[in-house]
Amino acid sequence: xxxxxxxxxxxxxxxxxxxxxxxxILNGEWAARAEENPLFQAPMTIADLKxxxxxxxxxxxxxxxxxxxxxxxxxxxANRESLTADDLxxxxxxxx
Numbered sequence: 001x002x003x004x005x006x007x008x009x010x011x012x013x014x015x016x017x018x019x020x021x022x023x024x025i026l027n028g029e030w031a032a033r034a035e036e037n038p039l040f041q042a043p044m045t046i047a048d049l050k051x052x053x054x055x056x057x058x059x060x061x062x063x064x065x066x067x068x069x070x071x072x073x074x075x076x077x078a079n080r081e082s083l084t085a086d087d088l089x090x091x092x093x094x095x096x
Contacts, residue, residue, distance in 0.1 A: 043084050
């Protein structure tokens with residue numbers, strides 16, 4: 001288990017957009033958010049993915065195991081339309 005950075009802890013406590021994005025990633029709700037609000041078509045960012053991973057590591061939120069190659073590959077396939085090339089590179093960097 002690891003600790004959250006001060007800024008991440010603040011985002012968690014204040015339930016900021018950054019926290020809601022990370023929670024949506026971990027709960028598999030990113031696409032559902034886009035369907036609820038057609039104006040919400042923003043791709044995920046590396047910052048969103050990093051915050052989601054940090055929330056997991058701190059034991060705050062459960063979600064896909066981003067340390068497992070097969071899990072990451074399945075997650076990428078399921079979320080491909082919301083990912084940028086930079087996101088893909090960041091997700092795969094630990095496995096190269």
